[in-house]
């Protein structure tokens with residue numbers, strides 16, 4: 001790390017100055033267990049010579065997830081996208097499902113793979129999520145379900161959404177990939193709707209090096225989900241429309257168990273970094289931290305900042321200014337899924353809140369690779385850029401022809 005703070009514009013790496021960080025700082029969790037711990041777990045798999053097909057580590061993981069979230073069933077699968085596909089298939093619905101465009105593309109892609117249509121709804125300006133009113137605004141006679149997303153670990157109005165879906169007799173599923181361990185402590189996320197799904201991708205707070213999980217309190221749905229998950233016939237099979245191989249391997253389960261063992265530590269470590277961002281950003285006009293909901297458990301998986309639309313330097317300008325320093329801040333989510341192929345071709349009612357969030361939000365580095373000291377340097381960098389926002393914007397414009405893309 002350069003010990004030189006930024007005193008003038010020429011000190012910014014984007015304008016030829018020295019980089020603030022030698023190594024890039026990612027926005028993702030990227031937790032790695034200690035090497036000895038890894039060797040122990042993988043050595044045991046080798047000794048047992050039991051690599052997959054509902055092995056002992058997968059069973060241990062499913063039990064650990066049940067206990068941690070207080071749910072009746074946890075069904076481990078290959079990844080979060082497949083978890084969505086398996087859960088949607090087990091629900092046995094047809095027609096179309098209301099989904100936010102302000103989500104990760106996999107949420108919508110899973111609908112298509114499950115033979116379902118989608119209807120994009122806008123999200124609430126403050127919570128960044130669906131509400132029953134926003135669902136009602138786009139629901140059609142073909143609508144058979146809602147796929148809500150608990151964005152940034154905040155709950156997607158789960159109780160009013162349950163009431164709404166019960167009243168209209170439509171299914172309710174949640175993409176909870178951001179929200180492992182989040183929500184009201186007496187009823188954590190994982191306990192709402194028909195089922196909820198988690199991703200254990202390396203970027204998430206629990207890392208199985210690819211992996212995912214479906215949780216539900218519905219015994220019959222759980223049996224159907226287990227049937228869809230495997231091509232092997234068993235006496236417990238239910239009648240389902242289609243099946244696939246979505247089994248989690250023992251290697252993935254070992255990674256997930258190591259990661260779960262460090263979950264509380266990782267949440268606390270992220271919380272300490274977030275605290276540095278929080279206190280630093282308070283003094284930077286134009287940059288507002290998106291806060292977790294007070295009183296609810298949270299996993300600090302993301303640091304989300306909204307760049308004010310009145311700022312002389314917009315969100316993309318901030319990204320251009322700070323990424324060359326090794327601060328790999330990102331747009332997330334952007335663009336909205338409705339602006340991505342193959343969805344962008346269809347006519348779509350306007351989604352004003354989605355458009356604004358896609359234009360103004362950025363993620364700051366957080367996770368196992370980022371220390372509070374590094375966050376302090378990032379805050380100083382942001383303060384310098386914000387204080388010189390107009391001049392930075394003008395210099396960036398002069399550079400424009402050679403500018404590399406802000407997203408990577």
Ligand SMILES: *Cc1c(COP(=O)(O)O)cnc(C)c1O
Nearest residue numbers: 079080081104106107177199201
């Ligand atoms: C990560 C993520 C997914 C996809 O999970 P994978 O395990 O990568 O397939 C889906 N939805 C959301 C909201 C996510 O953040």
